[in-house]
Amino acid sequence: MKRKLAVIGNGMAGVRCVEEIYRLSPDAFEITIIGDEPHPNYNRIMLSKVLQGDTSITDITINDFSWYKERGIRLLLSEKAVRINTGSKKIHLESGKEVSYDELILATGSSAFIPSIPGIQKSGVTAFRNIKDCETMMEASESYRRAAVIGGGLLGLEAARGLLNLGMEVHVVHNASYLMNRQLDTMSADMLKRELMGQGMRFWMEKRTEKIIGRKRAEGLQFSDGTKLIADLIVLAVGISPNIAVAANSGIKTNRAVVVDDYMRTSVPHIYAVGECAEHDDTVYGLVAPLYEQGKVLARTLTGVDTAPYKGSIPYSMLKVSGVDVFSAGDIQGSEVQVALQQYNGLQGTYKKVTVKEGKIAGAVLYGDSTEGMKLLDLLKKRAAAEVLLEKAESPGAGGMDGAVMAMADHETICSCNGVSKGAIVLAIGEDNLQTVEQIRDKTKASGSCGGCKPMVGAVLNCVLSGAGGVKTVIPICSCTTLGHEQVKEAIIANAYINAAHVRADLDWNRSEGCQVCRAAIPYYLGLVNESDRNAVRLPYPVRVEISSNYLEPSDVLVRDFSLSAVPAGWEVYVGGHAEHPVKQAQLLAVEAEETNARQLAAACMQWYRESAYYGERPWKWLDRIGLLPLREKLLDLETQEELSERWQEAERMEMAWSGK
Template sequence: MERKRLVVIGNGMAGVKCVEEIYKLDSQRFHITIFGNEPRPNYNRILLSKVLQGDSAIEDIIINDWSWYEEKGIRLFTGETVVRIQTGSKYVETLSGLRAEYDSLIIATGSSAFIPSIIGVQKSGVISFRNIDDCNTMMDYAKKYRKAAVIGGGLLGLEAARGLLNLGMETDVIHNAPYLMNRQLDRMSAELLRKELEQQGMRFWLNKETESITGRSRAKGIRFSTGATLEADLVVISVGIRPNIELARSSGIETNRAIVVDDYMRTSIPGVYAVGECAEHRGIAYGLVAPLYEQGKVLARVICNQESNPYTGSVPYAQLKVSGVEVFSAGDIREDEADTALQTYDGIRGTYKKVTMRGGIVRGAILFGDTSEGTSLLGLVKREAPVSALSNASDNSGGSDQDDIVAAMPDRETVCACNAVCKSAIMCAVIEDGLQTTEQVRDRTKASSSCGGCRPMVAAVVKFALRHGKEGMASSAPAVCGCTDLSHELLKAAIAESEFANSQEAMLALGWRVASGCPACRPAIHYYIALLQPIADTSRTLASRSESYVGLSVGIVTDDQQEESAGYDSRLLGTSLYNAGETLPFPMPMRAVITSGIHNPAGVLVHDIGITGAPAGWEIYAAGHAENPVKQGQLIGIAESDSLALEYAVACMQLYRERADFGEPMWKWMEREGIIEIREILFDTDYRLELADRAGAPRLSLKSEERLGEGICSK
């Protein structure tokens, strides 16, 4: 296949991350050209403060060096600013006259520092803090001058102030709100942060409006709206960002605050996409790393013509170190957004924790001083977990002992949210690949390579893996029952490594305390033996019928007239689904329902699998539950054909069979795994087909004589 031409405007984190994802999916699909207006390769802008503070060199924050572009065959033009997009003829042109034609175009122009209308802001000695050149300017000023002022008490402003302190400058921070980081913290955590930073040498001017920059040709100080003044040789402005959209706007692409995109990152012009800080999705322009990376993954699949889960937005969160102080914030934390569900303060350890709720659902969290619970709390916010889940999270936190905290984490819990790296991936990198340091794990898995906020927890997992080895995998999970110390994960692993003829042999070999087991463990062992043996081994599969949940019940609601006009065949799809699941053992009884349209709902959203006809095709839902607690099924995909709908449903059931614990209902498994991870797996065509094959699913038959099984109810 002839390669298409892909042009990327912007060599920042969002655009290049999308290119990385494209290469993972289809490395031969495009000839790629990237334009960047800085004279250097892709680097981690979030770590600029580390360079300013002297903790890192510029080389240390480079994400992809020059050789990476060469190895991938990417044409990189640095120091080039694109000034024109000709959407009709499909080419871009730079200020220097370079021209590149494209079949697909990604706009990833990012954002610039927002400069408020302060009198004298154009004077020498007034700078922003957005790139490496700004870092160099600040370091040069520190060699000549003594006093600095930072306008802006948000994250970036505080990091700049910390860097200026390290450079030996007296530093004042001016903030127009009553407390610091007011978008991420509440008043109490902000007050704790202020006291800590004051001890480090910063001075704060809160609730102050800057009226002008004093001095003739260069900055000499600041005058507030009250008339008070403050001396300063260097003024750093850090009050927010402004998406770079002039190029898109002048090219006829729809813009609002940023470039308007849909759920697949498409702009108003066909073949033109936008991603990152310059993109506005459902009225929101994100400035955090994780949402930008999530957008990049969706866009990569779209641009490679692969099925993609739509981007539906992100939970805003930040896990970071502010001048050496660990801080975590996620979701809705302001008083007008949610109520307080949990609030604790430890004056001895200097730690603070607040969790918010609305309507009985966890909505947000703040951690100060100890962010070890950050990833688990973020998971609760993303899953919209009930507040009752907080008790389990608190029980698992284990205080300040990092070893206990890591041991209590499920293996599939996300540690690095920016790059979606879970605990087990880090453990495997250490145990199986022989890695020894956090830096080696970062290079291999990308964990902590973006914002760096998760680095303490990554380091804790690495230490845990080095100390405990394979025994640390899933070691914290509760035992199946009192007959054994093995968790479900360890029991499955033990059964997978052996060929037990029956549960009695398994219990004997695995050192069961009660020779005959109990009602809790016997069916679990039956199930795992059946699950982990080849499908063809019917004697073992049927042997598990007595105590395991075998088979799938399917309900079908049809409307012949509607089906004829829409081209659906719910009977055929229902029969094929029943045939695929009738002999399979499941962790819990499985129920599915299929209906030809939304006017015949049939409880699609409250069954384990629910499939309904819609204008775009079959909509497939999973993990609904009609009894207490009532759970609404989650949309896992839309299929244009009957065979693809069957493929989605069977693959989802097989994933549930393989990953759930025996006795764990599908809705609880999906809450634990997370709908985003499940969708990503099912949208991977090869993985989806592999799951369907492992389930032994027959291809959808078009024969009219297909039988209706006894587990099918047709109306």
Template sequence: MSKMRLVVVGNGMAGVRCVEEICELAPDKYEITIIGSEPHPNYNRILLSKVLQGDASMEEIILNPWQWYEERGIRLFAGQKAVRVDTDVKFVETQTGLRLEYDRLILATGSSAFIPQLPGIGKPGVIAFRSMEDCRKMVEAAGQYRRAVVIGGGLLGLEAARGLLNLGMEVTVIHNASYLMNRQLDRTSAEMLRKELESQGMQFLFGKLTERILGRKRAEGVQFSDGSKQRADLIVMAVGIRPNVELGKTSGIHVNRAFVVDDYLRTNVPDVYAVGECAEHEGIVYGLVAPLYEQGKVLARRLCDAETEPYRGSIPYAQLKVSGVDVYSVGRIDDGEGEIAYQSLDGIQGTYKKILTDRGKISGAILYGDISEGSKLLQHLKRGTDISAIARTFSSGGGDRGEDAAASMPESEIVCNCNSVSKAAIIRAVQEGGLKTVEEVKERTKASGSCGGCKPMVSAVLRLAQSGAVQATVEKEPAVCGCTELGHSALKAILEERRFARLDQAMAELGWRTPSGCTSCRPAILYYSRDGESLNKKRAEWDSVKLSYGTGGDFEQAAGIGLTLEHSLSGLRLPNPLTIAVDVGSKGRGGLLVKELGISLAPAGWEIYAGGNETIPVRQAQLIAVEPSLGTAVDLIVACCVWYGNSAYYGEPMWRWLDRIGLIGVRERLLDPEARVDLLLEKPAGASDPKIAIGAGWGEGHAGD
């Protein structure tokens, strides 16, 4: 079968990351062609500021060298600009007349620096800061001239200004707002940043609107709307970006600010997709690397016909990449968009922390001077963590530092958000590979290889791993039984991936020591197999939900709740028997605190308990939530059962599953409305449609509803 033709317009970080994923998932599915407007292989545009500041060379920021394309059979047309797309005949044409036909097309055209149309803007000496060529021009200008003006006091402008300082120029930053990085910082942190950058030699003019570029043959300065002027030999524009969407104007592709895409990065034209800074999802265009990589992963799986969650948008975060300055901002930080849950300022140490909430959940954060908690706070925002769950971790000293922060971080915590690298993955790489430097960690795991913002935490985890204070978790999982060396997680993963027709076939191919297995492994294989032998005959083994009722109270209402739960959970495959206690104002409580799950009417609403055990070891159930709505409370129980059935090991009781997953993690997922509905809509083999429990089945007159 011939390969499908995939053409990618754009050789930047988003498009090539998508191609990397495709090459991993289905290396033989596509004949891939990439068109790149710059005469270079794929490089890390985010690290151009490091090149300008002298912390990296042009060669060091190359992500995929020429050889990478050759090894994968990818045709790269570098230095070519796509000028037309014909979506009817399905071809892309470049400015040299090259015509490339496609079956599927990815638009990854990125964005360009926004250049305001001011009088004199086209004069020599006025440049943007967006590409390797821009970087080269700035280095050349610094060798000939002395005074520079950077227009724009945001991330890019400050990084460009710091680079020009390193090149020996006098630098003045012009900003139209009243304080620096006004989209990412508040006045307190911005003032700390201003003072630090002024101590490094940077100068600032605030509240200035540039009206024209001065000079005859070459730029000699700028004039502002108030009539004042600023002399300069070099003017760098850093006032924003504009998506490159020219290809959509004549091709019928829907363009708003960028190419409009759905949750699977599809445009309105069949077989045409968009990803990265040229893609607009739910009205938002992202200019940060992590969202672009998230989009690329979803699109790659879509193009390879692999199951994938849809792209639901990303949480914005930013880190200033200026030597000697640590600034991190995440989420919504505008005044009036959230309540301040925590704020601390240490003038001696030069640290500042501010955490904002919206309706009890973390909505944004600013860190200055000590950014070690940045990744942790980002994960809390992604999970929608309730502020009360982490309030005790705040400290007046601005939080844990360095290795202390790394040591307190759970092993599953993500350190590098751009590339989804966890603390555990870094520790394993360091200890198994004998890694010595952050660069070696980056080479092995990709951690800190994109925006570089996580480099301080990667360094801290590296030192922690080298100290021997922690060990990589490589403990071998106990075997299911004596018939095999496989543990439950390994057996579950194999059986969910492979489709065995019969039980004996599965045991034979998996190297079972006992051909017929035993009473421990046979039911486990059947449970983990989605299409296993005699699964329907074994259905009774999975129907193991029982109800327990308290004495007294409104037994009719309790029985109605129990009936709905039984119906909602009918046919659900559960790994271990469980009992749900229902208590509606009774005195006996129905064994509520020693049952696997429980629902109880209380003055504040419906209390949900989980994780009890009435046999050895006796365990008391823990409170999961208090819900004012009975319908939501029932939904929560059903969602918990679905999650337990899908992720627990065969024979694993709910209390042990809760210990393994983590009570806080269970609470966060079940209390997130979207995540809860996703669980309810999952349909394990043979189960009743769980949608019947979503707010349904409750008439008027029920207490707490």
């Protein structure tokens, strides 16, 4: 019998977790989802597009009603959970209904923070958090002319842009000295303010609202300094407040939000929390990428799949604010960080700043051009040394967004919200003949959440369709992934993975346990990085080696993987022969006068095969792929040859130690 899984919350975090659970183990649970809105799962981040009038509610729907039906998910809408009986495992709804569960996920999200300002309950005052709020604002724009948005953060500016599009005069009120003060520094914020003023917005900076004036309906704001702003519509966009009432009423530990551990478990067994209602390591995240990362960990936990624990996320924003590309990540200001790089281009309207802490990259902000955003985020996650910025400055990528895409490795992430790599997008384009960004979104989810990576997705598409260099379709290692051997090798080299399960989890294997092919390939690649690993003494494929010391006697040197043959002039070194179908004649690598030198060259060649071949790739296939001339150029450099030979000998010594000989 299936276990009963209940999810309180039909938002982005909870439903994404359900998607992951269904992908990993579609028959594990009988699922019930409880939502307090009348709509199916939709993209809350795109509400500003609905408000602006160029997007419909249908357009921002992530999973329509048919999605739930096809998966046998029971969907209860316009229902509010009020209490959980953790003993009997029953959820009590406001309507009087009860829902039983074996496992329960709290994904209640958050609500707009409502400040305690006199007059806040007057007609004409609305938050900006859901579809109903959008409809309220759109209706108001038909009868009223002047709007005031309280809050100069991202949400407030998006609301202001939408109201401008609706034909209203818009005033933005902010209590800080510059806009988006959590994501930007003063320079980038000033650039943004000038741009938005040019679009028609008006700003009231360093203003604290004392009360909302008006008799029955809001008529404006009065500030603490005595000044007033007359307005017909007041929009609140001053932050969010986690929805924790049902947890608190049920004896589940809460602080700012519902307290969870590294596997998203609450203080009560069989109850978990993800998203904006969850507090992990004293942190509550309000961005999409961390919420999805939490969901993946929880999905694997519930389905019994090995998973690395959730260890927190680096908050970042890659978005378009009223038509302006903005990227922000990490610590960009404060006493503990220093500015390592700062560039301003007044003609192009672009700005870039990178900060460091204790010699490591700590944060970055980009304005006007966000093409380097994902690359900087990757450096930030790796805690790369500040010196890498000099390398970037000396070798900039050419060609704007397309150039940035071509410079990316296949395993690097394009869409951090959904964990979609460049290689996965390229593969999807090739396999399904995708022609638009929307088709890529539907197939891979790339650009389907915050939308900040949409220009990068478009650049990948342009490069593939135009046949540009640096973007090619890869052959996956196996059916468990869209990544090829080179992508997985690059990812393993770039990241300190604990084990093969960690690799599969981080690179989004569609079968968490892998298959026979990747269960052998991944440990091999891990061994290339970790010299103490048993796998560091292995070859990509079993090889045959022949040494012929008498050229007058017949031998099989020309059909062996690696071989040495004595000749009057010394010793010939061969590589890439094959005696079975297809028969391949070995290629002459070089002629050495001394046997010692020939053995060193052969050892170097075998070590380079070990390090650069794909797992399961025979030497003749490896030689066909890399080419004989490039191989000669590498191995006939004596310094390189000696280094490779020494590594081969060290591996042989390790093999003897492992074998106890």
